[in-house]
Amino acid sequence: MQKSGYFGISGVDKIIGEGMAYGSQIMIRGDSGVGKTVLAAQFIKEGLGCKDTCIYVCCDESPHAVRQTLKQYGLHPLPFEETDRLVFVDAYSLEPTEKYHFAGDDPLEKYLALENRVIKAAAGKPLRLVVDSLSTLLLGRDSQEILEFHRYRLKLRKKEDILTMDLIVDEVIDDTAFKVSSHLYDVIVKMYYAGSPERPMRALHVGKLKSGKFDSSQLFYTIADKIGVVIIQELWG
Numbered sequence: 001m002q003k004s005g006y007f008g009i010s011g012v013d014k015i016i017g018e019g020m021a022y023g024s025q026i027m028i029r030g031d032s033g034v035g036k037t038v039l040a041a042q043f044i045k046e047g048l049g050c051k052d053t054c055i056y057v058c059c060d061e062s063p064h065a066v067r068q069t070l071k072q073y074g075l076h077p078l079p080f081e082e083t084d085r086l087v088f089v090d091a092y093s094l095e096p097t098e099k100y101h102f103a104g105d106d107p108l109e110k111y112l113a114l115e116n117r118v119i120k121a122a123a124g125k126p127l128r129l130v131v132d133s134l135s136t137l138l139l140g141r142d143s144q145e146i147l148e149f150h151r152y153r154l155k156l157r158k159k160e161d162i163l164t165m166d167l168i169v170d171e172v173i174d175d176t177a178f179k180v181s182s183h184l185y186d187v188i189v190k191m192y193y194a195g196s197p198e199r200p201m202r203a204l205h206v207g208k209l210k211s212g213k214f215d216s217s218q219l220f221y222t223i224a225d226k227i228g229v230v231i232i233q234e235l236w237g
Contacts, residue, residue: 003126005163007039008046011219011231012189015206020187022126022161025154027182029168030191034202035223036167037061037069039189040130042228043165045075047128048085052163054128055087055118059136060169063088063098066132073228089118091137104137108149111137115153119160129157133167150181194220 004019013019020026028036037060044054058066066088067077080086090096091104091111102114119127131137138146157164166185182188188207195201203220224230 005050005052005128006046008042008049009039009229009231011221012204012206012229015217016187020163022163023158024163024186025157025184026163026165027168027185027188028165028191029170029188030204031170031193034191034193035221035229036169036191037066037132038073038223038228039191040132040165040167041066041070041073041075044070044086044128044130045073045228047163048075048080051126052128053085053087053122053125054080055089055122055130057089057091057102057115057129057131059091059104059131060133062092063090072225074226084122087118087122089114108137108141108145112149112153116156119162127160127162128165129162130165131167133169135168146181150184154184194218 003022005022005024006013006016006019028039030036040056044056047054056063056066070077077086081088087100088098090098090101093101100114100118102111115129119129138149154164186208189204190207191202191204193200194203201220202222203218205218219231221229221231
């Protein structure tokens with residue numbers, strides 16, 4: 001029986017139902033500060049808990065900062081790094097010290113070659129891949145280049161049965177680039193601020209792109225220390 005993957009967030013996993021097949025592509029999109037990296041940390045924690053090997057590509061902050069985030073939400077990365085169950089790729093630092101690193105202004109072909117190399121080193125194991133955030137790598141590139149990169153990369157990851165999560169910052173990637181790439185993903189989680197400016201609330205929608213639209217549920221959530229994203233209310237519309 002084929003293994004299925006989950007986010008590790010009960011209200012979100014309820015919508016996913018029987019889980020996501022390995023080889024699925026997930027887009028997490030939203031504004032800065034809404035909790036995308038926290039959700040990614042829970043996704044990694046869930047993966048390590050079910051014996052997956054996890055790769056985390058750090059584009060918006062250093063691997064050190066991401067390690068601190070993982071610790072804040074209940075995961076101590078060092079034991080998993082020592083056994084190669086958790087691997088960091090540094091696509092952020094000007095003077096990287098990680099084994100795997102990438103200069104953000106290099107061609108996308110060079111990034112893809114690096115991603116392939118990291119994945120090859122973990123071949124034969126159930127894999128989760130997080131890129132935080134992919135929009136930073138795509139910044140300043142035209143829509144056609146982005147689409148070609150996406151098509152080829154995601155086709156490879158599907159063929160390799162890798163559960164891939166790409167984080168996208170809404171204000172970084174333009175609407176055209178988003179539209180030409182979003183249809184390539186199996187699942188999109190849109191995270192945003194709802195409510196009034198005086199009382200903003202974090203909310204999300206889970207979309208199954210193969211169905212052509214987002215699920216009808218709006219999930220309100222908070223971010224709790226040592227846990228992460230916690231669903232606090234569901235409104236069915």
